[in-house]
Structures are given as C-alpha cells and as structure tokens.
Amino acid sequence: MQKARTVEAAPTPAAAAESGAMPASGTASRGERFDVPRPGGRLSGGRGTHVAARMTVLVVGSLVALGTVGVLGYTAGHPAPVSAGITEEQVQQYRLTGFPTEKAIAFADRYARLCTNQNPEQAEQRRLAIARLSSSGVDTACGWNGKGKQVVAYSVWSGYLEPVEEFKGHAYYVGIQLQLTTGAMRTLSVPVWVKDIKTGQGMRVVGDVGTLPQPDQASPPEVEDPQEADSQLSGELQSKLFADFFTSWGASNTNNLSRYVAPAATTAARAGLRGALENPKVSEVKVLLPRGVSAADGHTWRVDDTTWARVAVEWTSGDARVVEHYRVQIVLTDQGWYVRDIRAGVPDEQGGTATVS
Numbered sequence: 001m002q003k004a005r006t007v008e009a010a011p012t013p014a015a016a017a018e019s020g021a022m023p024a025s026g027t028a029s030r031g032e033r034f035d036v037p038r039p040g041g042r043l044s045g046g047r048g049t050h051v052a053a054r055m056t057v058l059v060v061g062s063l064v065a066l067g068t069v070g071v072l073g074y075t076a077g078h079p080a081p082v083s084a085g086i087t088e089e090q091v092q093q094y095r096l097t098g099f100p101t102e103k104a105i106a107f108a109d110r111y112a113r114l115c116t117n118q119n120p121e122q123a124e125q126r127r128l129a130i131a132r133l134s135s136s137g138v139d140t141a142c143g144w145n146g147k148g149k150q151v152v153a154y155s156v157w158s159g160y161l162e163p164v165e166e167f168k169g170h171a172y173y174v175g176i177q178l179q180l181t182t183g184a185m186r187t188l189s190v191p192v193w194v195k196d197i198k199t200g201q202g203m204r205v206v207g208d209v210g211t212l213p214q215p216d217q218a219s220p221p222e223v224e225d226p227q228e229a230d231s232q233l234s235g236e237l238q239s240k241l242f243a244d245f246f247t248s249w250g251a252s253n254t255n256n257l258s259r260y261v262a263p264a265a266t267t268a269a270r271a272g273l274r275g276a277l278e279n280p281k282v283s284e285v286k287v288l289l290p291r292g293v294s295a296a297d298g299h300t301w302r303v304d305d306t307t308w309a310r311v312a313v314e315w316t317s318g319d320a321r322v323v324e325h326y327r328v329q330i331v332l333t334d335q336g337w338y339v340r341d342i343r344a345g346v347p348d349e350q351g352g353t354a355t356v357s
Helices: 048-065 067-075 088-093 101-116 120-133 231-251 267-271
Strands: 152-163 171-180 185-196 201-205 210-212 278-287 306-317 320-333 336-344
Touching: 101 120, 101 152, 101 171, 101 185, 101 201, 152 185, 231 278, 231 306, 231 320, 231 336, 267 336
Parallel strands: none
Antiparallel strands: 152 171, 171 185, 185 201, 185 210, 278 306, 306 320, 320 336
16 A cells, blocks of 8 residues: 655645436237227227336337347337436426326337338338327328438437427427437437326327427536646556556455555445456546645645545456546545545546547
C-alpha cells in the first residue's frame, strides 16, 4: 500500500466530493387468434378479463410470425423491458392521472418496431401483426410500399406524450425513438387507446403513425474552474493502488479487495464487476487537488484527507478491448491511500460539439 508522502495529525478533513449517484414474454403458436376489443367494443365469449395476458401473447406471436430473421432484427439491441420513468411533473403536464402510461409505452414500443422493421419477404406476416394491434381504419402496411429493408437496432420512449382528444382521456400519442442498424434515428408518434385505464386492459393503436423531429442537441460549455491534478501522486497511485484495486474489483475478489478499500467503503467499492470485464490495465489517473489549489503551489496531503481520482481503465470484453472511465474517491490514512467509493463516468471539461467526419 502506498504510504503518504507527508503524514501529520489529522485536522478537519479536506473533503472534495463529486456528486454521483414489463411485461414478461409469453409464448404462442403461429396462427393463434388474438381477440382484442376495438375501441369502445367488448370481447365475446366472456373473455374480457384476459385481455392483458392475451396482449402479451399477441406481441410474441407477432414476432414469431415474422420468422427467425425477423425476430433477430426485432430483438437486436433492444432494451427489455421498456422503462417509462414517468415523473410526477409529467403526470400533471400530460393529465395522466389514472392512465396506465407505462403499459401504453410498452405497447407503443412494440408497434413502432413492427412498423419500422421492413422486409419484403415477411410483408404479409408484418401486415397481419400490425392489423392485430390496430383499429379497423389504420393502414396495416404502416405506410410502407413493400420495397427495401430496414431493421431496428434499439428503441426507447422519447419522453413525448400528447392526449388524443377524440378519445377523452383513454388515448395518447406516444413518442418512441428508434435507431436503425444503419445508425439512422427516427421518433414515431403512436396513438395508443386503452379500454380500461385502471387496469390497462384492452389496448389498440387507433391511428396512423408519423415521424417527429429529433430533439435539438446543444453545445455544452467548458467546465468553469476545473480542478487541477496532483501529477506526482497520480503517477504513484496508478501503478500501485489503482492497478491492484481494479484487478480485484473487476473479479469481485473480496479477500483481495479488503487490502485496498477503506473500512467505511461503499457497497460499490466492495462489490466489483463479478468478471463482467476482465484483465484491467489502468491507462490514466488524474488525482484531483482540492478546489482552488494550484498544482504550481504544491500541496501537502494530511491523514483523513479525501479526494477524487479520475481513472481510465482498459478492459477485455469478449474479443475486444474497451476503455472505461471512473471517479474513485480515495482517503489518506496513516497506512496510505485507500479506496472509499467508485462511480462510473467522468465529465468532459472541454465542452462544445464533437467533430463528425
């Protein structure tokens, strides 16, 4: 363990802290009929209580109907389940009281993927899948002329919601942002109607979709008064403390981690990655000086001082090597420096807009 260069009796610690911290799939055989009520209608045969379960099976059945290639295209890179993340402010803004928003978003997400995945070889299966989810007047081709191919790599709720006034609280336009395997981005507005807004049972798409503008992307400013680094301490800890810590942390080696973490270390510092990434190589360390302290002035660290280090680590991920960045809080004891906390991601101090060539 790295010993302190200067160890003195502990005054009030100089702390420089950075701020840190659906539905289940069902199965269905090809060709199974799915009864979902039209807007304002009812299921026949007394099966109205099973709408939600049938909807889950319906979606999976739709994907199966598109064939193996289609299913791979639908699922590639897709986050599941979709998380709505509705805030109380949005509940008030969009008048969502009582509306099953998260279920509607998940339903809209599936429909948007059906519309956007296009393959002439599965055109009829796609048309039938769209028809099962929509009302009678909706274009079951979802605007597609049947030519060309495209596959959705990723989709997520865009944050857009707008009431469909014609259905008086039972329907909303839901924005779904999709990224194609080509890298192109689209945000579709999907009008979703819900029969029973208390239970979320009985959903249909009650209109044709359209593409919304992509959100504006501004240029962030440079970080004002960035903290300077202790270059000497950074070099010392890179080859000693951090090299050993990340080796143990990546493997979640509890016994070895105890040598490098402080007694009051957080759960994140003690848990590790359980082998999700391997063979760490610490490529860069920047131990931050207290705010307002210049590297040119020199600085003496005292026992119980804490600070943050920004650390770049190169890992093995499958057959690839990837570099990730961490904020690591360290504390100086009379035995040397120890890790107290670790958080992922570091800020860009330059700001501006990235150059795309």
